[in-house]
Amino acid sequence: MRPSNSVWQGNFGYWQNSFIHNNLLVIGYTGWKGFQSFGRGIVICDVDTKVTQSTITNFDTVPFTLQFLPCDLIGFYLRSQSLNSSIISSIFPAVATYNPHQDILLVLRVEPQIEVTFLHQLKITPSDCYEQVCKRWSEFEPSLMP
Numbered sequence: 001m002r003p004s005n006s007v008w009q010g011n012f013g014y015w016q017n018s019f020i021h022n023n024l025l026v027i028g029y030t031g032w033k034g035f036q037s038f039g040r041g042i043v044i045c046d047v048d049t050k051v052t053q054s055t056i057t058n059f060d061t062v063p064f065t066l067q068f069l070p071c072d073l074i075g076f077y078l079r080s081q082s083l084n085s086s087i088i089s090s091i092f093p094a095v096a097t098y099n100p101h102q103d104i105l106l107v108l109r110v111e112p113q114i115e116v117t118f119l120h121q122l123k124i125t126p127s128d129c130y131e132q133v134c135k136r137w138s139e140f141e142p143s144l145m146p
Contacts, residue, residue: 028129031104034068040095041070042105
């Protein structure tokens with residue numbers, strides 16, 4: 001799902017790819033830690049909509065929170081976000097078949113929009129992301145605290 005044009009997209013269009021690229025280590029860390037604890041699921045990323053700059057660049061700090069949602073809670077969460085039932089039903093086969101050693105299912109939530117992204121065959125695996133974040137914990141700790 002591609003969100004409608006908004007201030008988040010600025011003048012250059014789709015900001016999500018750059019955001020994911022800049023935050024892949026913590027997204028992968030969250031995905032792997034969640035998988036190890038709960039099994040299959042999705043990573044939820046809530047991006048702070050109070051940020052007012054018109055573009056997102058590699059130098060912008062965009063506040064966000066991450067959480068892992070286990071498979072058995074996904075339907076409830078997505079329905080609570082008023083997602084279309086056909087979109088919700090299409091997510092479950094992806095959750096059942098993704099390779100947690102190589103892939104991440106990511107839900108980017110920027111009020112009022114939600115985008116579901118399948119990060120497939122990543123060059124840096126979720127377990128590698130987890131290892132990197134653990135080795136460099138002091139760099140990542142502030143962004144991983146609730």
